[in-house]
Amino acid sequence: MNFTDTTQEKILPIVMKFVNLKPVQAIKDGMLFIMPLSIVGSLFLLFAEFPYAPVKDFFANIGWAPAMYQANNATMGIMALVAVIAIAHSFAKNEGVEPLGAGFTGLSAFLLLLNWNIPVEEVEGGVAGIATNWVGSEGVVAAIIIGVFVGYIYTWLLKKGVRIKLPETVPSGVANSFNALIPLFIVVLLSAIIYGILGSMNTSFLDLIYTTLQIPLQGLSDSVAMAVIHPLTVHFLWWFGIHGAVTVGGIVEPILRTNLAGNAALYRAGELSLEKGGHILTVANTNVFMTPTGSGMTFGIVFYMLFSAKSEQYKALGKLAIGSSLFNINEPIIFGTPIVMNPLLFLPFILVPMIGHLSGYFLIRVGILPMAHGIEVPWTTPPIIQGLLAGGWKWALFQVVLLAMSVVVYFPFIRAADQQAYAQEQADGELTPDQLAKEIAE
Template sequence: MDNTQSKSAFSNFINNKILPPVMKFVNTKPVKALQDGMVYALPFIIIGSVFLILSNIPIPAVAAAMKASGWAAFFNQAYTVTFGIMALWAAVGIAYVYVRNEGYEALPAGLTSMATFLLLQTLNIANPLVGAMGKAGTGITNAAGKTVMSGTAVAANIDKLPHALQGFLTSPVTGVINITWLGGQGMIAAILCGILVGWAYSAMIRKGWKITLPEQVPSSVANQFTAMIPAGVILIVAMLIYAAFSAFGNTDVLQLIYKLLQTPLQGLSDSFGGAVIIAFLVPFFWFFGVHGGLIMGGITSGILIPNTFDNAALYKAGKLTIAQGAHVVTNEFYNNFINLTGSGITLGLVVFTLVAAHSVQFKTIGKIEFVPALFNINEPFLFGLPIVMNPFLAIPFFLTPVIVAASTYLVIRFGIVPPLNGFAAPWTTPAIISGFLIGGWKMAIWQTITLLMSVGIYFPFAKKYDAILTKQEHDKAVAEAAAGNAEAAK
């Protein structure tokens, strides 16, 4: 009785004290805009990652042939304008969703956010000669990727030129958009830009800061005039902010946000503790009936997707190692390990129901869950078994993703398997296949091992719970038979 009361007290504490503020935060306008707005970037991330693999096929002979034929350059072009500018898609999508949720015409807000995001950054790039010069320079390569002049030779030849010409050749290239800030490095700035533009745009429309045209004017034209004042105010403010940072700080907003905010957050997420905490919180929220995957995915995507982007860039450059700065915890680590076969990594339960279960309830739900589990969907288990608020299955439900996350972090960190390559496998990609796509055959083998971990952890708990269900079903059948006999005797 005391044990039941303590469980009830703990459940009440979670439901009354912990979940309400969490759900209040999750349902705020900025977080909802972030969750739904990032979805608009996903198609470009997934399609772009396919081009990334095609341009860097992990078979040396094939990769060399692709570069020599020129096709690698075409695939790189497609990668750059899809995956490579994902922060731009995020800036547009987040502002769009924010204003759409407020009930206003949303596309102008998304375009305003895009313009603001570009306006806040310095429109120049370092001269390619600077990176090519010196002993540590890349040198000059041809279309096939072969170095035709070393960095030392480049520097020696530049030094022969007059100083004025040297300065001209090595000065930054101006009047261009630096795509570095349109990718992973600009993601946090893009999120903030999208949220702030969406908020400011909606507030001005709500207060009537708009040009209203006669009813006879077509709505397609009138809507653009409606957007003119809010967009103009936002862009003017953004220009003044850019001018202030440029004049007094010799920098821009995106560089400052990356240095002070994004770099520490990426470091925090890409740690052993970060992996374990994320892995624990997903099933924790689910256990109390709240969509843990949606909550944690929305909160962490802005940090983990840049980690994915950084790994993709290293993979593209042939430098995908921990020593070269590759991340362990990426968005694919979250999708394809922490949530493998569904939140809680419940494949072990599926296997138990198919080979060892005796209760009708376990067998029936197991048959229903088998196919969805192949595509990382386990709602039939969560609500049908159920796992939600079920103390018999709480320990393996919490423990399995934590053990998988911790062990996966360690085998990548210590070089047993390579870091994830940046390929954005859709979260519904079946296990083992997804492992091969995101990290090659070694990762596929490791993913198989994690599935065996799930089986080993769930089996003893599922066996005990199955015995309880079997006894309940037997007692119910006996009671019904007794009631039937009594009725017949009458």
């Protein structure tokens, strides 16, 4: 049994079984709701902390900077609130249960499990209120746990018929509201018991999760191991035709996005550094250093097809794929070359993004490249512009280096594939470029 067969029969079933677990699906689907907030909040932070001093001073002088910071607070700053609602909502929706009630039940549980006290100097016992750090990045892991827990309990109770039954003549909106009453009560009761127990120990659920789970997870996410494992798993799955970015991203992106939000807070305070708790690996690094021009950083393949290919198949494919590749969409290359299940291209497809991600990690650690300062650029932003917005001119310049590296590393492998395709065309009788383009498009 060869490597491909062994992987397909032994490893992939285990991976897919994990990926298809209900909690994992709910987390993956729910955390997607955070992305628009993160991107919009990043744009306001970009204007408030614009890297060109005259522009930054202009916004500060006309008094717009506070409004932009507030816009950032109201988007990136409520990540945990959105996460707990969205995950509980997604869990219920995936189970075929009315999801809105689950989402708001999750929100109620999250707020109940918070410590509603803010320590203030010279005020004995502090003041009543919610510290904003808990509804933002520091509460994300707790929000994930609460969202899954609430989604499961809420769904299980409704499926078991634990609800207030109303006549069929009652409008569905009213019926759904009453259906949520008993699950809501049970979740709130359980949350109140947890709050009371932990309160007697002078802590809270969010404090406990943050110190015992989130901090270690964020530390792990900033390690060399993660810099290797992340690109390896994403592209290993892609090679088998499984969307690695979505599959793995649903698991690791919540932490990487939390790292980015933490960097944003430090950047605003003028304290972004490793010593102050800044993070090397964030969701911005993934887009800029690992997947520019798409998963596998396949710019080198497209470049070869456009300027060096002999086979009509690859010439046509290069012309078709260049436009989408500039916006980091490269499924035409992955499935059209093909890279999927192609042993010839397995090594560079794994190696190129790993080199990019790992080299970016070390260059940030030694201080040659700056850390991501909190800007999440839309993943479809073209390379170079993407790097400039996410990390400044040094990131943009490094993207140029990475794209050149992609051309060099892919060259011998795609040339061999091109020679095979050219020989096959010669043997079968060449099709015209128009015919090949039509076949590829279909």
